[in-house]
Amino acid sequence: MATQATTLTDGEALKQFTILAKSGKGRACVAVIEQALNHPNVFVFGELLDMPNIQELKNTEFKSYYDLLQIFAFGSYSDYITSKDSLPQLTPQMTTKLRQLTIVFLSSSSNVIPYSILQKFLDISNVRELEDLIIDSIYQNIIKGKLDQKNKHLEIEYSIGRDVQPEQLDSMINILDNWSQSSQGLLNNINKLVEESEKVHVLYHKEREEFEKKFETAKTQYKPEPSEQLYYDSMEYSEGMGMMKNNKSAKTKKDYNKRP
Known part of the structure; x- marks a missing residue:
């Protein structure tokens, strides 16, 4: 069963928009972008960005919408603020989503993010507003x-995963290769320890x-010497006599105290 976090990044919700983008041109593609950016379950945009009809927007009057889609795919809210004069205005839903994606972006660098950094990148001065945004992001399983x-x-x-820019792929491949080699070395050492333990x-x-x-062989072959056997027999006899004497003394004492 898919989790909410998986649903946000599996691209299933984006499929309907990529289908529309196949046949749409110009302003129709702009409408597709706006719908995707406002959709509550769409948090990855790379597949839509790669659609040929979307790519064509770069050379038209609608280039700003292509640039906005790129920011949602790879950038942060501060990137939008820097270029906001040349970009379309965000709806409240878009603003919240881009800020949430910015938290995800910051989490890739550190798992402890100071409020001051969050406020700077999210352009939020009110701490209560910042905390409400974070709490909503947690409830949505974005983080x-x-x-x-x-x-x-x-x-x-x-945190959920985000789209990866093509120029980042080589670096990611190197990181994964190093991780794979380290894991293989660790696995080899564990196997050696297991083999030694089995030996x-x-x-x-x-x-x-x-x-x-x-x-068991020693037990069957062992026979006590006669003197040892005699000693043990004598001990048993002495112990038996001692018990008899003790019983007799007790009886004598009892008889002595008995009145005629």
């Missing part, structure tokens, strides 16, 4: 974390079996 109001920072445990386990059981066999 997973907690607010530290005392130390004024956000602790991130998890020790087998050797232990083999030595234990040999010891038990020798012990």
